Amino acid sequence: MNKRVVIIGAGPGGLATSILLAAAGCDVTLIEARERVGGRTSSREEAGFRFDNGPTFFLYPQILESIFESAGRRLRDEVELTSLETLYRVVFGDGSSLDATSDIAELSRRVAELSPSDAEGVARFFADNDRKFDSFLPFLQQPFLGTKALLDPKLIALLPALAPWRQLDRELERYFDDPRVRMAFSFQALYLGMTPRTCPSLFSILPLIEYRFGVFHPKGGCGAIMDAMARVAGELGVDVRLNEPVRNLAFAGRRVSGVVTDAGRVEADAVVMNADFAAAMRAMVPNALRRRWSDRRIDRQNYSCSTFMLYLGIEGDYPEQPHHTVYIPSDYRRNLDDIEQARGLTTDPAFYAQNASVTDDSLAPEGHSTLYMLLPVANEHDDKPVDWEKATPRYRELALEQLEKVGFAGVADRIVHESVTTPADWTRDFRIHRGATFNLAHNFGQMLHRRPRNRFEDLDNVYLVGGGTHPGSGLPTIFESARISSRLLCEDLGLDVPFAAPEAPSGGLMRSLAGMGRRFAGQRGTA
Numbered sequence: 134m135n136k137r138v139v140i141i142g143a144g145p146g147g148l149a150t151s152i153l154l155a156a157a158g159c160d161v162t163l164i165e166a167r168e169r170v171g172g173r174t175s176s177r178e179e180a181g182f183r184f185d186n187g188p189t190f191f192l193y194p195q196i197l198e199s200i201f202e203s204a205g206r207r208l209r210d211e212v213e214l215t216s217l218e219t220l221y222r223v224v225f226g227d228g229s230s231l232d233a234t235s236d237i238a239e240l241s242r243r244v245a246e247l248s249p250s251d252a253e254g255v256a257r258f259f260a261d262n263d264r265k266f267d268s269f270l271p272f273l274q275q276p277f278l279g280t281k282a283l284l285d286p287k288l289i290a291l292l293p294a295l296a297p298w299r300q301l302d303r304e305l306e307r308y309f310d311d312p313r314v315r316m317a318f319s320f321q322a323l324y325l326g327m328t329p330r331t332c333p334s335l336f337s338i339l340p341l342i343e344y345r346f347g348v349f350h351p352k353g354g355c356g357a358i359m360d361a362m363a364r365v366a367g368e369l370g371v372d373v374r375l376n377e378p379v380r381n382l383a384f385a386g387r388r389v390s391g392v393v394t395d396a397g398r399v400e401a402d403a404v405v406m407n408a409d410f411a412a413a414m415r416a417m418v419p420n421a422l423r424r425r426w427s428d429r430r431i432d433r434q435n436y437s438c439s440t441f442m443l444y445l446g447i448e449g450d451y452p453e454q455p456h457h458t459v460y461i462p463s464d465y466r467r468n469l470d471d472i473e474q475a476r477g478l479t480t481d482p483a484f485y486a487q488n489a490s491v492t493d494d495s496l497a498p499e500g501h502s503t504l505y506m507l508l509p510v511a512n513e514h515d516d517k518p519v520d521w522e523k524a525t526p527r528y529r530e531l532a533l534e535q536l537e538k539v540g541f542a543g544v545a546d547r548i549v550h551e552s553v554t555t556p557a558d559w560t561r562d563f564r565i566h567r568g569a570t571f572n573l574a575h576n577f578g579q580m581l582h583r584r585p586r587n588r589f590e591d592l593d594n595v596y597l598v599g600g601g602t603h604p605g606s607g608l609p610t611i612f613e614s615a616r617i618s619s620r621l622l623c624e625d626l627g628l629d630v631p632f633a634a635p636e637a638p639s640g641g642l643m644r645s646l647a648g649m650g651r652r653f654a655g656q657r658g659t660a
Contacts, residue, residue, distance in 0.1 A: 135160045136626045139392050139401040141379050141417075144172025145608055146598030147407030148362040149200050149615035154405075155369035156204040156631055157623050162399055163371050164392065166378035166564070170363040172407075173563060173570065174608065176356025180550040181498040182446040184505055185354040186563075187570065189487045190324070190457070193346050193609040197358070200612060203632035204369055211361040213352040215492055220348040222455045223317045224539045226463030226481065231317050232455070235344045248311035258308040258318065262341040265294055269338070273604045276617050277582040278590075297333045297577050304334035316461045323485070323509060324607050326437020326571025328469045333577050342609070350456060350492050355608070379408075381417050388593040403594045403622050410573065410585050410601030411436075411566035423591045435579060436512050437571035437606070438472050439556035443506040443532055446550030450490050450502035451541055458486045460539050472509060476517035478528055484508045484535055501549065504541070506532055513556050513567040521555040529553060572600035580605070587618040588625070596622050 136159045140147045143165035151163045169175050173187035194208060201208045208214075220233040229247060234240050237259060245252035268291055276282070283289075296304065301322055305315040315329070321339035322332035351357050367373055374396075383391040383398060391400040406413055411431045420428045462468055462481040471479035490502030497503050508528075511519065533545045556568030573579055584603050589595040596618040600606035604613050616632065623630045 136402045136628065137400060138162070138403050138405060138622070139164065139399050140405040140407060141392060141413070142166075142172060142407030142599070143170040143359075143363065143373065143375075144407050144599060144611075145174050145359060145362070146600075146611045146615050147172075147405065148359060148366060149197070149612050150405050150407070150598050150619050151366040151371045151373075152200055152204050152362065152369060153615060153619040153632055154622065155366060155371050157619070157628050159626075159628070161366075161371045162401075163366065163373045164377050164379055164394060164399070165373070165375050168376050170373070170375070171356050171359030173565075174355050174359050176354055176360075177444065177552070179444070179552060180446060182444075182501070182503050182550055183354060183356075183496045184444040184503060185356050185487075186442075186554070188355045188608055189489070189505060191349040191351055191355055191358065191608065193342050194349060195346070196609050196612040196616070199632070200616065201365065204365060206365055208361075211365060212358050214349045215352070216347045216349055217456055217492070219455045219457075220343055221457035221459055222539075223320065224458060224460045225313045225316070226461065226465075227313075229313065231313075233317070233343075235347065237344065240344075244314055244317075248309070248314050251309045251311050251314045254308035254314075258305075258337075259341060259344065261294075262338050263345070265335075266338045266341050266345075269295060269335070272581075273610065273613060274617070276587045276621060277584075277603050278586050278588060279582055282582055295335050297335050297580065299334040300330050301332040301334050301336055302329040304337050305329070313461070316465065320459055320461060320483075323483075324571070325575045326439075326509075326569065326606065327575060328473065330466075330469065331473070331574075331576060333575065333580070335580075336575070348457070350489065352493055353495055354489065354493075379417060382592075382595075384422065386593075387422060387591070389595050401594075402626060403596065405596045405598055405618060405622070406589070407597075407599050409563075409565045410597065410599070412564045415566075416564075418592065425591050426585060431566075435574040435576055436514075436567050436569035437574050438509045439512040439559060439568040440554075440570045441508040441510045441528060441532070441556070442554035443504070443529065444552045444554075445504040445506070445544070445548050446497060447502045447504055447544070448547045448549050449500065451488055451504075452491055454488045454491065454540055456488055456492050458488070458539050460484050460486070460535060472511050476511040476514055476519070478510065478519065478524060478531075480531075482508050482510075482531070482535065484532065486536060486539065486541070488541075504536070504544070506536065508532060508535075510556060512569040513560050519556070521557045525553060525555055571606045575605050587614060588621045594625070 138159045140163045151161050177184050198208045224230045241252045241255040309315045319329040377394045379392045382389045389404045468479045485507045487505040536544045559565045559568035598614045598618045604610040
């Protein structure tokens with residue numbers, strides 16, 4: 134008889150795990166509380182417009198390609214991917230800007246226009262981070278189930294280069310003098326819901342991943358990837374159940390033997406939790422059963438910021454604007470203080486805008502386009518909560534003013550459809566603890582073995598996937614968590630593991646700057 138596995142939550146981690154375990158021969162039931170798959174990475178379709186709820190960048194597709202291959206499929210047969218020529222435009226508060234390109238020689242020239250003395254630092258930055266990425270990648274592909282995992286001599290030897298105790302902003306000072314240039318190579322900390330001054334320097338590899346492997350747009354948005362994963366999972370025999378919240382787990386002591394929903398009890402030899410870790414633990418597992426991750430410890434953890442979202446259907450389009458725009462205000466430090474300390478709303482907020490219709494005309498009715506806007510804001514902390522019912526109208530007006538600053542002229546007058554998501558909505562509608570959109574923070578004290586572990590330490594035959602476990606938030610690392618946890622589960626149940634972590638990439642970003650530019654240029658268009 135095949136082993137029975139129940140997966141709670143059809144987010145990217147749950148979907149990836151369902152494919153891997155079905156390929157390993159398990160009988161998999163995937164249970165999702167919402168009406169469609171994807172979790173934070175799901176789509177919303179409104180008035181003929183299609184938006185991603187959360188992630189819009191698709192990076193490092195190699196991991197998901199490997200997951201599909203384990204099931205005998207090819208990712209690019211299921212999803213149409215376009216590699217972006219301009220990765221994104223970074224606009225600064227003083228009006229200057231930088232268009233990011235994966236042609237490193239050209240990027241150096243563009244950096245020189247901002248700060249001539251910083252141009253030479255570009256190649257040095259990528260060379261150092263190229264080595265860092267290749268060296269550390271194997272440790273992102275393995276579980277950290279306790280302090281013993283830290284004693285690996287190879288990991289210890291890496292510590293001086295990784296310098297996880299150093300802040301990302303301090304790391305960038307080793308390469309660039311101009312604060313604008315440092316921000317252009319460190320705003321990616323926002324992908325983790327952190328800031329350059331709180332994010333460990335290890336994550337300087339994030340821009341390396343963008344420039345080395347490309348920034349991709351999936352036709353139909355990142356939600357289309359989730360839909361494709363669910364389709365493949367169903368074809369592999371996974372029982373995908375929507376609109377069926379899990380009420381609680383079924384226990385025999387600390388052993389979990391199944392889950393309970395309104396439709397009844399589902400027996401399981403193992404349970405995989407892809408729901409938001411903090412929210413799900415408090416809702417489904419009695420505090421007395423959690424020795425390490427008690428309510429008290431969960432409350433004492435540091436959580437990422439939240440986000441204020443605008444989803445806009447626009448009359449006409451903005452063909453002169455790039456696919457991705459990031460705005461960094463002149464007084465970015467004050468912006469960060471407002472989020473991290475004052476927990477209030479800043480007057481000149483940083484933001485990210487996606488103008489996806491310049492790449493993908495399937496997202497809007499003819500003669501229209503979509504605009505997606507994300508503003509980092511404080512999470513729903515108990516100390517100084519924002520009353521979003523009152524704050525939303527004025528913050529929405531401010532957000533539209535910010536869009537005007539970066540070139541979206543007359544945007545307010547061209548809106549034909551609009552919806553908003555606030556931290557309160559993330560908490561209520563997506564069951565995210567404190568509305569912390571990027572999950573547990575990735576500070577030095579909450580990485581590796583100090584995150585909730587892939588084989589969950591407080592319960593028997595329970596495994597975790599998603600941003601709340603190792604390796605962390607972001608689609609590539611969430612997919613990696615699925616591979617790690619699936620391997621552990623198969624080993625524990627005595628199953629053959631038909632998939633394995635890939636070998637670390639060889640070669641390097643900086644082998645030839647000119648050659649790299651040509652290589653990426655050859656990938657333009659449909660990938």
